[in-house]
Amino acid sequence: MSRRILNVVINGERHELLIEPHWTLLQVLRGQIGMMGTKENCLEAECGVCTVLLEGKAVNSCILLAGQVEGRAITTIEGLGDPEHLHPLQAAFIEHGAVQCGYCIPGMILSAKSFLDENPGRQPTRQEIREALAGTLCRCTGYGKIVDAVAAAAQRMAGKEPTP
Amino acid sequence: MSARNFRVAGQRLPRMDGIGKVTGKHVYAADFTLAGMLFGKILRSTRAHALIRRLDTSRAAAMPGVRAVITAADIPAVRFGQAVRDTTVFALDRVLFMGHPIAAVAAVSLEIAVQALAAIDVDYEDLPAVFDMEAALKSAVLVHPEWATYKALPIIARSGNISGRARIKAGDVEAAFAGAHRVYEHRFTTALQHPGYTEPRAAVADWDANGNVTVWTGTQLPFDTQNTLAEILDLPSSRVRVIVPGIGGGFGGKLRIGVEHFAALLARKTARPVRVITTSEEELTHSYPRQATVVTLKTGVDRDGHLLARQGRIVLDCGAYAGSGPATAAIALQVLAGPYKTAALALESFAVYTNKGTSGSFRGPAGPMANFAVESQMDMIAADLGLDPLEIRLRNIVHEGDRGPSGEVLRAVSIEECLRRAAAAIGWDDRKPAPGRGKGIACGWWMTTGGSSGVYVKINPDGSATLVSGAVEIGTGAITGASQILAEELSLDLADISVTGVDTQAAPYDYGAQGSRTAFSVGNACLAAAADLRRQMFAIAAAQLDAPVEAMVLRDKHVVAGDKSISIAEVARISRLSGGGLIAHGTAISPSPAYDPGRLENHPLPAWNTPSFHAHAVDLSVDPDTGTVDIHRYVVAQDVGFAINPTYIEGQIEGGVAQGIGQALSEEIVYQDGKVMNANLTDYKMPTALDVPDIESILVECASVAGPYGAKGVGEPPCIEPPAAIANAIAAATGFWLPSLPMTAEKIARELRARRK
Ligand code: FES
Numbered sequence: 001m002s003r004r005i006l007n008v009v010i011n012g013e014r015h016e017l018l019i020e021p022h023w024t025l026l027q028v029l030r031g032q033i034g035m036m037g038t039k040e041n042c043l044e045a046e047c048g049v050c051t052v053l054l055e056g057k058a059v060n061s062c063i064l065l066a067g068q069v070e071g072r073a074i075t076t077i078e079g080l081g082d083p084e085h086l087h088p089l090q091a092a093f094i095e096h097g098a099v100q101c102g103y104c105i106p107g108m109i110l111s112a113k114s115f116l117d118e119n120p121g122r123q124p125t126r127q128e129i130r131e132a133l134a135g136t137l138c139r140c141t142g143y144g145k146i147v148d149a150v151a152a153a154a155q156r157m158a159g160k161e162p163t164p
Numbered sequence: 165m166s167a168r169n170f171r172v173a174g175q176r177l178p179r180m181d182g183i184g185k186v187t188g189k190h191v192y193a194a195d196f197t198l199a200g201m202l203f204g205k206i207l208r209s210t211r212a213h214a215l216i217r218r219l220d221t222s223r224a225a226a227m228p229g230v231r232a233v234i235t236a237a238d239i240p241a242v243r244f245g246q247a248v249r250d251t252t253v254f255a256l257d258r259v260l261f262m263g264h265p266i267a268a269v270a271a272v273s274l275e276i277a278v279q280a281l282a283a284i285d286v287d288y289e290d291l292p293a294v295f296d297m298e299a300a301l302k303s304a305v306l307v308h309p310e311w312a313t314y315k316a317l318p319i320i321a322r323s324g325n326i327s328g329r330a331r332i333k334a335g336d337v338e339a340a341f342a343g344a345h346r347v348y349e350h351r352f353t354t355a356l357q358h359p360g361y362t363e364p365r366a367a368v369a370d371w372d373a374n375g376n377v378t379v380w381t382g383t384q385l386p387f388d389t390q391n392t393l394a395e396i397l398d399l400p401s402s403r404v405r406v407i408v409p410g411i412g413g414g415f416g417g418k419l420r421i422g423v424e425h426f427a428a429l430l431a432r433k434t435a436r437p438v439r440v441i442t443t444s445e446e447e448l449t450h451s452y453p454r455q456a457t458v459v460t461l462k463t464g465v466d467r468d469g470h471l472l473a474r475q476g477r478i479v480l481d482c483g484a485y486a487g488s489g490p491a492t493a494a495i496a497l498q499v500l501a502g503p504y505k506t507a508a509l510a511l512e513s514f515a516v517y518t519n520k521g522t523s524g525s526f527r528g529p530a531g532p533m534a535n536f537a538v539e540s541q542m543d544m545i546a547a548d549l550g551l552d553p554l555e556i557r558l559r560n561i562v563h564e565g566d567r568g569p570s571g572e573v574l575r576a577v578s579i580e581e582c583l584r585r586a587a588a589a590i591g592w593d594d595r596k597p598a599p600g601r602g603k604g605i606a607c608g609w610w611m612t613t614g615g616s617s618g619v620y621v622k623i624n625p626d627g628s629a630t631l632v633s634g635a636v637e638i639g640t641g642a643i644t645g646a647s648q649i650l651a652e653e654l655s656l657d658l659a660d661i662s663v664t665g666v667d668t669q670a671a672p673y674d675y676g677a678q679g680s681r682t683a684f685s686v687g688n689a690c691l692a693a694a695a696d697l698r699r700q701m702f703a704i705a706a707a708q709l710d711a712p713v714e715a716m717v718l719r720d721k722h723v724v725a726g727d728k729s730i731s732i733a734e735v736a737r738i739s740r741l742s743g744g745g746l747i748a749h750g751t752a753i754s755p756s757p758a759y760d761p762g763r764l765e766n767h768p769l770p771a772w773n774t775p776s777f778h779a780h781a782v783d784l785s786v787d788p789d790t791g792t793v794d795i796h797r798y799v800v801a802q803d804v805g806f807a808i809n810p811t812y813i814e815g816q817i818e819g820g821v822a823q824g825i826g827q828a829l830s831e832e833i834v835y836q837d838g839k840v841m842n843a844n845l846t847d848y849k850m851p852t853a854l855d856v857p858d859i860e861s862i863l864v865e866c867a868s869v870a871g872p873y874g875a876k877g878v879g880e881p882p883c884i885e886p887p888a889a890i891a892n893a894i895a896a897a898t899g900f901w902l903p904s905l906p907m908t909a910e911k912i913a914r915e916l917r918a919r920r921k
C-alpha cells in the first residue's frame with residue numbers, strides 16, 4: 001500500500017508521520033504516536049470517546065481520515081493540562097465527582113471545551129450543557145455530575161470564580 | 165467510633181485515580197500494547213443453529229501477514245462454565261447461535277486479520293432452532309443434546325433445555341388463594357439489555373520462556389479469569405497471571421471470560437504477544453447482556469390489601485450457554501418476594517437454553533426484571549382496591565426482626581424510612597398534578613454479596629501506607645472508599661495511601677468487583693489489616709516510649725501514649741532495621757445469615773447477606789400523541805448503612821438510575837429468527853445527557869452489623885427500581901400499565917390510540 005507523509009501539529013508539537021491513506025486520525029494517534037488518552041470504542045461516530053479538537057472544534061477522530069488534518073492543529077486530552085496544571089474543566093470534573101470509570105472522560109472534557117470556547121464569557125444553562133454533551137455516551141455517571149462540573153468550569157473560565 | 169468523629173471516612177474526598185483519568189494518563193486494557201504485538205480476530209457463525217460440514221482455514225493461513233489460524237481442533241477439548249460446564253472456546257461440530265466463535269486469526273495488523281476471516285471457508289447445514297424461551301421449556305429441539313454429560317454445581321437442577329430450576333416455598337399457597345379477598349394474575353416480559361460499558365472488552369496475552377502466560381485485561385474478576393484461563397489452557401493456575409491495568413466500566417458484563425482466552429491461545433500458537441478487542445457489533449451479538457425474562461405473578465390479598473399468598477415464576481433466557489443464568493434466575497426469587505411479609509410463597513425459576521448469544525449478570529442480575537413485575541402488580545392491586553400505592557406498600561413491608569423469604573431474620577430494616585422519604589421528596593400528596601402527568605413509586609431490597617477479600621497493607625518509612633489488593637476499581641470509587649477506611653484507622657490522610665495495580669501473582673485473593681461488595685469487603689479487610697498494624701506498631705512503640713501497649717492510640721500519624729508519642733514514620737523505620745518492615749494481611753468474609761433450608765430447593769444463593777433497602781419515586785409526563793416520556797424529577801432514597809464517600813455513592817445512584825431509565829424506556833437487543841437486528845450504538849439506544857434528568861439522592865444510613873462502620877452494598881441497587889417506578893408513573897399519567905420492557909414511545913402511543921377508539 002502506498003504510504004504518504006502527514007504533517008500535523010498535535011498539542012503544539014509538529015509531527016511528520018508516514019501513514020496509509022485509509023488510516024483514521026484515531027489510528028494515527030493511538031497506533032502511530034502511542035498517545036492513548038484519546039479512547040476507542042464504536043469506531044462509527046456513535047459514542048464520542050474518541051473526541052479531539054481540530055482547530056479548537058470537537059470532532060470524532062474515529063471517522064476522520066488522517067489525511068484530512070494535513071497541516072492542521074489537533075488538541076487531545078494530553079494537551080489540555082497536566083497533573084500539576086489541570087485545566088479548569090479537568091479540575092472541575094474531579095471536584096464534582098464527575099469521573100467514574102473515566103473512559104468517556106477525555107471525550108467528555110474535550111466536547112465541553114469546544115462548547116464553552118464557542119460561547120465565551122456566557123454561563124450556559126444546564127440544558128445547553130446537556131445538548132452540547134449529548135454526542136458522548138457515559139454509562140457510569142448518569143451525567144448529572146458531569147453537567148455540574150461543566151457548569152462550574154464555565155464559571156471559572158469566565159473569570160467569575162478564581163481558579164484554586 | 166462514632167461517625168461524627170471521622171476525619172477521612174464519610175468525607176466527600178476526591179477519588180484517588182481522578183487525575184490520571186482526566187489527563188488521559190490512566191491506562192485501560194484497551195490502551196495496553198506490547199512491542200511486536202499481533203492482532204487477533206474471531207470468525208463468528210452466520211447461522212443460528214447448524215452443523216459445520218466443512219471448515220477450511222488453509223487460504224487464510226497462507227495469506228501474507230497472517231501468523232496463526234486456530235479452531236477447536238487446535239486447542240484442548242475443555243468445557244468450562246460457572247454453574248454448568250457447558251461452554252467451549254470454539255464451536256465444535258455445531259454452531260449454537262449467530263456469532264458463535266468458530267476460528268481465530270492472529271496477524272500483523274488488524275486489517276489483515278479481518279481480511280483473513282473472510283478467507284476462511286465454512287459450509288453449514290442448518291438445524292431446527294429454538295429462539296423463544298417459553299417454547300424452549302418444552303421444545304424437542306435441544307440446544308445441548310448432551311446436557312446430561314456436563315459437569316455442574318451439585319445444587320443446580322437441570323433437564324433438557326433447562327439449565328437451572330430453583331424454588332422457594334413457604335406456607336400453603338393454594339389454601340391462601342382460596343381464602344383471599346381477591347387474586348390477581350399478571351404476566352410481564354423484559355428485554356435483553358447490554359451493559360453498555362464504554363471500553364470494549366480487550367486483552368493482551370504474552371507467554372514467557374518458561375511457559376507461563378500473562379494476560380492484561382479489563383476483567384472485573386481477575387482470579388476467576390485466571391482459573392478459567394488455566395482450565396482452557398490446561399495449565400496449573402499458578403502459571404497464568406492476570407493483570408488488570410484499568411477498566412472502562414463493566415456492570416457485570418466483564419465478569420466472565422470474554423476475549424482473554426482467544427488472546428492467550430493465539431499468543432501460545434504464535435509465540436508473540438497478541439491483542440484482541442471487541443467491536444460494537446460483537447458486543448451486541450456476543451457479550452453478556454442482561455437476560456430477557458418472562459415473569460408470571462399470582463397474588464392473593466385480603467380486603468385491606470395485605471398480601472396473603474404469592475405464586476411467581478420467572479423464565480430467564482440464558483442463550484446458548486448457561487452463563488450466570490441458573491444463579492441469576494434463582495436470585496430473582498428473593499426479589500419476587502419483595503421487601504414484603506407474605507405468609508405463603510411458591511416461587512419458581514427456570515433458566516433456559518435458546519439458540520441465541522449467551523447472557524450474563526448485568527448489575528443487580530434479575531433485580532430489575534423481577535422488581536418490575538412485583539412493583540407494577542402492587543400498584544395494579546392498589547388501584548383495584550382503591551388504595552394509595554404508598555399505603556399498600558406501608559401495610560405490607562417488612563420490619564426489624566421479621567423473616568425474609570428464606571426464613572432468615574432481617575436486621576437493620578429501613579424500607580419504611582426509604583419509602584416515606586422518597587414519597588415526601590417527590591410530593592406524593594399531589595400524585596397526578598396535570599393531565600398526562602403522573603408520579604410513581606417503587607421499592608425493593610437487594611443483597612450485599614459476600615465472598616472473601618484479602619489485602620496486604622504496608623507502612624512505608626515516610627509514614628505512608630500502600631494497599632495491595634486484588635480488587636478491581638471498576639469506576640465506583642470503591643477502592644477510594646476502602647482507602648478512606650484504611651486512612652481513618654491508621655490516623656493518616658487519604659493522600660498518604662497508595663494502591664498497587666491488580667496482579668493475581670502478587671495480590672491476595674479477592675472475590676471480585678461484583679455484587680455491591682468491593683467497598684464493603686475490601687473495607688472490612690482494611691479494618692483487619694489496620695488492627696494488626698496497630699498491634700505491630702504499638703509493640704515497637706512500647707519499647708521506644710517505655711509505655712504500656714494498653715495506653716496507646718494512633719492519633720495524627722503518631723503512636724500516642726499519654727504525653728509521649730512517636731511518629732508512624734519513625735516506627736516504620738525502626739521496624740525496617742529490626743523486623744523486616746510493617747506489613748499486615750487483613751482478611752474479610754461475610755457469612756450468610758441462618759435460614760430455613762426447608763423453604764429452598766436447588767437455590768445456589770439461599771439467603772442474602774446484609775440486605776439493603778431502597779425506594780424510588782419519579783414525576784413524569786407522557787406525550788398524548790407520540791407516547792414520549794419526559795421525566796421531570798427522579799428521587800432515590802437508598803439505605804447505604806454508612807456513606808463512606810457520599811459523592812461517589814450519589815454517583816452510583818445517578819448512574820444506576822440512568823441505566824434503569826434505559827432499560828425502562830429504550831434499550832433492547834432485538835432478535836429476529838436468531839439474528840440481532842440492531843448491532844450498533846445508533847439502533848441500540850442508551851440514554852444520552854438529554855435523556856436523564858438530574859437525579860436527587862437521599863442517603864439513608866441504617867447501620868449494618870457486618871459492614872465497615874455499618875456500610876451496606878451500594879452499587880447494584882440503583883438500577884433495580886427504575887423500570888417499575890417509571891411504569892407506575894406512566895400508569896398514573898395515562899391510566900394503564902405496560903407489562904413489557906422497554907416501554908418505548910411506540911408501545912405507549914399504540915396503547916393510547918387503542919384506548920381513544
Ligand atoms: S469511537 Fe469514535 S465515536 Fe465511538
Ligand code: FES
Nearest residue numbers: 101102104138140
Ligand atoms: S465515567 Fe465511565 S463511561 Fe463515563
